[in-house]
Amino acid sequence: LAKTTQPISMDSYEGQEVNITCSHNNIATNDYITWYQQFPSQGPRFIIQGYKTKVTNEVASLFIPADRKSSTLSLPRVSLSDTAVYYCLVGDPMFSGGYNKLIFGAGTRLAVHP
């Protein structure tokens, strides 16, 4: 499984755009990049997943450069309720049997201030 590196923490203010970058230099050809969000005392929640270029949903955008060695989660106009830990995971979703263990790194602790 590709190892990921993220900043430990970030601070932002309400209404700003937040970009969290994840480094995954050893990403494999079949690997996808997935981001999860976790609030205190709750289970992680899937945010977005992508393979290349840009993916956007109602919550966030995911930017993946051509070499796929990094990715950036973009949260538009954050609010206080976006304060959470954000995890970047890399793995092959097509492999049958759920082999990928879903190993979470330390994540990025985002604090949104008024």
Place this chain on the structure above:
Amino acid sequence: DSGVTQTPKHLITATGQRVTLRCSPRSGDLSVYWYQQSLDQGLQFLIQYYNGEERAKGNILERFSAQQFPDLHSELNLSSLELGDSALYFCASSPPRGNTEAFFGQGTRLTVV
């Protein structure tokens, strides 16, 4: 609601005791994952089952064991409990294709006193 059900939500027990945590995956999901999260710590992967068979093992102590039953629910057994075992224990499930989109339960908060 993720569709993954964990019981009990809270559990308080004494050192040396044994407890069983239960997880019911989402309908149709064959993979179940167990995680331990101590206070302000990351998610530690413990073990993964797929359709009743152990698929991957992480940093799971020998005092801990798990299994997945024919109806696909899973149980995590923790024995000879120590104070340091106090944590949130999460279960997650994912669809048969091994998609990295996993769905997490609300967790069981275990307190060992």
